[in-house]
Amino acid sequence: MAEVKRMTQTAIVRELAETTGVNNRVAKHFMESLAELAVRETKKNGVFVLPGIGRLVRAERKARVGRNPATGEAIKIPAKKVVKFRVAKSVKDSIVPPKKTAAK
Numbered sequence: 001m002a003e004v005k006r007m008t009q010t011a012i013v014r015e016l017a018e019t020t021g022v023n024n025r026v027a028k029h030f031m032e033s034l035a036e037l038a039v040r041e042t043k044k045n046g047v048f049v050l051p052g053i054g055r056l057v058r059a060e061r062k063a064r065v066g067r068n069p070a071t072g073e074a075i076k077i078p079a080k081k082v083v084k085f086r087v088a089k090s091v092k093d094s095i096v097p098p099k100k101t102a103a104k
Contacts, residue, residue, distance in 0.1 A: 043058070055085070058082075061080050061082050
């Protein structure tokens, strides 16, 4: 299977600069500022919404009992905070269209 080419940060900055009519330095500064804002707001409020794309959400994960895959021994996994990204429904539907249900 052929390797899939991902967009690099440089390619994203270049694309943003071209579509908005600004230079690369301004586009890169915008991206960095947006990332800092997302982290700061998620830490402070527990959620950061990117309109039209999705939201970063801080969640509490409960303590639980897991298994060591090598030995099968039960281990305690402590509670912790995690960050999740929830994709907006409109984005999800445009990337992976919902299946059509057959009407009877």
